[in-house]
Amino acid sequence: MIGATALGIALVVTAMPELGMLAVGAIAAALVAGAFGGDAVVQVVSFVxxxxxxxxxxxxxxxxxxxxxxxxxxxxxxxxxxxAVVLERVDASGGRIKLAGEVWSARALDHGSTYEAGQEVDVVDIEGATAIVM
Structure with missing residues (x-):
């Protein structure tokens, strides 16, 4: 049981689930010793x-x-x-859109594309706080 407790503490500290499985093995070995009076060899075998x-x-x-x-x-x-809906003209250098109820800065995916206020655009990617649209 001391081994199971030590492995349980190590599990909490390191978040390695394998240590939890080893702790269950140690509990099984302790049960074999307590319930059946198994010697050290039987305990080790049950643990393994x-x-x-x-x-x-x-x-x-x-x-x-x-x-x-x-x-x-x-x-x-x-x-x-x-x-999203364009609020302020969006081109390769920037603009504003309304996306999911919030105002976002945006820029066009294609450098030659521009989108005027009121147009619907598709969000392709998000880079930081800027939506990339097309």
């Missing part, structure tokens, strides 16, 4: 088996979930592809 099984099963599932993109875009990713 449980820890290895958890790492082999849980880690690939966690990696698969970590690599998936969230289904709901948030922040500036949610603004890309949205339509």
């Amino acid at each position: 088996v449980v820890s290895t099984a958890l790492i082999a099963v849980v880690r690939p599932i966690a990696n698969r979930h970590r690599s998936q993109r969230p289904q709901h875009a948030t922040g500036i990713d949610a603004l890309k592809g949205k339509q």
